[in-house]
Amino acid sequence: MATQNNAALPEGLELGGYRIVKKIAVGGFSIVYHATDQNGQDVAIKEYLPIALAKRGEGQLMPTVMPEHTELFRLGMKFFFDEGRALAALTHPNVVRVLNFFRANETVYMVMGYERGRSLQEHIERRKHKGVKPLVSERSIRIAFAQVMDTLREVHTHKLLHLDLKPANIYLRGDGTPILLDFGAARQTLHTDLSTLHPMYTPGYAAPELHAKRELGPWTDVYSIGASIFCCMLGLPPQSAIERKRDDHMETYFHELERLYSKELIALVRWSLTLDPLKRPQSVYALQKMMRPTELSAATSTQIANDSSVPQAKDTSNPSSLLSRFRRQGR
Ligand SMILES: Nc1ncnc2c1ncn2[C@@H]1O[C@H](COP(=O)(O)OP(=O)(O)O)[C@@H](O)[C@H]1O
Ligand SMILES: [Mg+2]
Numbered sequence: 173m174a175t176q177n178n179a180a181l182p183e184g185l186e187l188g189g190y191r192i193v194k195k196i197a198v199g200g201f202s203i204v205y206h207a208t209d210q211n212g213q214d215v216a217i218k219e220y221l222p223i224a225l226a227k228r229g230e231g232q233l234m235p236t237v238m239p240e241h242t243e244l245f246r247l248g249m250k251f252f253f254d255e256g257r258a259l260a261a262l263t264h265p266n267v268v269r270v271l272n273f274f275r276a277n278e279t280v281y282m283v284m285g286y287e288r289g290r291s292l293q294e295h296i297e298r299r300k301h302k303g304v305k306p307l308v309s310e311r312s313i314r315i316a317f318a319q320v321m322d323t324l325r326e327v328h329t330h331k332l333l334h335l336d337l338k339p340a341n342i343y344l345r346g347d348g349t350p351i352l353l354d355f356g357a358a359r360q361t362l363h364t365d366l367s368t369l370h371p372m373y374t375p376g377y378a379a380p381e382l383h384a385k386r387e388l389g390p391w392t393d394v395y396s397i398g399a400s401i402f403c404c405m406l407g408l409p410p411q412s413a414i415e416r417k418r419d420d421h422m423e424t425y426f427h428e429l430e431r432l433y434s435k436e437l438i439a440l441v442r443w444s445l446t447l448d449p450l451k452r453p454q455s456v457y458a459l460q461k462m463m464r465p466t467e468l469s470a471a472t473s474t475q476i477a478n479d480s481s482v483p484q485a486k487d488t489s490n491p492s493s494l495l496s497r498f499r500r501q502g503r
Contacts, residue, residue, distance in 0.1 A: 178221050178228045178235065181205065188274040188281060190217060200224070201248070206286060214286035215271060220252040220279050233277045249280055255355045256282045258332050266323040268343070268353050289346050291353075292316070292339035292400070300407045306432040308404040313437065316342075316350050317401055318463060323352055324397070325456045328390045335388070337396035338377040339403050376409025381449050383414060391452045394459055398444025401437075405429050410445060417447065436462075 180195040180203050181187065193206040196216065205217045221228065225245045226235035237245045259270040259282075272283035299307050320342060327334060334341075334355060341354040379395035381388055402410050406429065411421060422445065426438050440462050446452040453459045 178203065178223055178226070179230045179232065181219070181233070187217075188272075188276050188283075190215060190283065192217070202252075207283075209283075216284045216286045218282045218284065220249055220281070222248050226279075235277070235279060237278075252280055252282070258330075258355050259284075262327065262330055262332070264323055264326050266319055266349065266351055267327070268351055287343055287345060287351055287353075289344045289351075292342040292344055292350070292404070295344055296339055296404060296407055306405065307407050310433050310437055312348075313401055313404050313433075314463065316344075316348065317397065318460075320350050320352070320397065320400075321456050321460050321463075323350070324390075324393055325460075327352070328393070328456060333388060333390070334393050334396070335382070336374065336377075337393055337400060338374050338409070339400050340374075342400065374409070375412035375414070376403075378413060379449065380413035380417065380447050386449065389449075390455045391449050394444050394453050394456060395446075395449075397456070397459065398441045401441050402445065405433055405441075413447060420447075 177198050180198065181192050183192055183194050185192045187207075190207040190209055193208060193214075195203060196206050197204045201220070201222045203219045203221055205219065207215050207217045209215055221235055222245070225241040225248065226237045228235040253273075256270055256273050259268065260273075263269070268287065269285035270282060271285060274281050274283070296307060320337075324334065324337075332355070334352065336354060337352075341352065343351040343353050345351060377396045377399040379392045380386075381392055399410050402425075406425060410416075410425075416422065422442075426442055429438055440459065443453060443462070444459060453462070
């Protein structure tokens with residue numbers, strides 16, 4: 173299978189009433205652009221373009237879908253709509269805001285509020301590069317993840333699971349507020365059909381039940397929260413669940429981390445990362461109860477921003493309900 177990235181749309185291109193400023197990121201399933209709307213407001217546009225199924229060369233706008241992949245390309249497009257629909261149904265200050273959705277170039281585009289900042293992954297990498305210890309302070313972890321957990325509870329209340337939580341999908345605004353991105357793997361819990369679930373889960377952050385055909389639930393995202401906190405502490409993801417089943421070294425890491433973090437926080441991570449889904453906290457609420465109530469309130473969420481200079485945030489998104497549009501177009 174080809175590994176070369178697809179060509180991004182050219183800067184300055186007008187598309188669906190937006191103007192492309194530049195490409196932000198290229199992933200296996202999509203390309204994300206910084207763009208502006210008709211009022212000159214900044215937006216982010218995510219273009220559905222799975223590299224394994226469709227190719228686009230320099231200077232082209234339309235991708236070419238390999239004939240043998242037409243069906244899968246359409247199924248993936250449905251998942252992409254699902255992501256948009258899931259996000260549009262959720263209006264939460266810590267979930268990326270979906271503003272619009274349109275079809276063009278024989279594919280689909282999701283328009284989001286443009287967030288300024290950087291991903292938690294980038295934040296960890298920078299601190300690792302500087303050799304800072306502890307990598308992310310316990311106080312920062314507690315503040316940021318208290319908000320991540322609150323947000324995730326809201327997501328679960330809507331009968332959705334994120335299923336791809338990891339530092340690369342947790343974005344930090346300039347003031348350190350975390351925003352959940354990338355609901356590409358999100359599914360309506362009640363309608364989960366494992367046989368059609370295709371996203372590439374990230375080893376280390378994915379609970380073992382994502383690899384086996386076992387029931388998924390809030391506990392599946394709880395595993396990924398534990399894995400993401402672990403990465404903030406060590407700078408690396410945990411061993412993959414598959415590897416852990418063969419030869420589990422996690423206890424060695426936990427002992428090492430006891431020099432830098434409280435036993436209580438390590439216990440929370442250890443419990444979240446339990447391989448048996450039934451022995452794990454069953455809900456985010458169960459996990460929150462274990463986080464010691466501290467004097468730290470969300471109002472002091474400047475801690476991560478203070479850890480280093482995250483660019484300042486500017487929220488440009490407008491609230492809008494797009495569910496009817498998704499229902500019309502997502503067929
Ligand atoms: N709304 C947004 N505002 C600013 N940057 C964004 C936004 N959405 C995505 N990005 C950037 O694009 C990257 C990839 O987006 P993501 O939704 O995670 O797609 P992928 O499925 O390719 O992982 C993010 O890590 C972030 O840097
Ligand atoms: Mg992502």
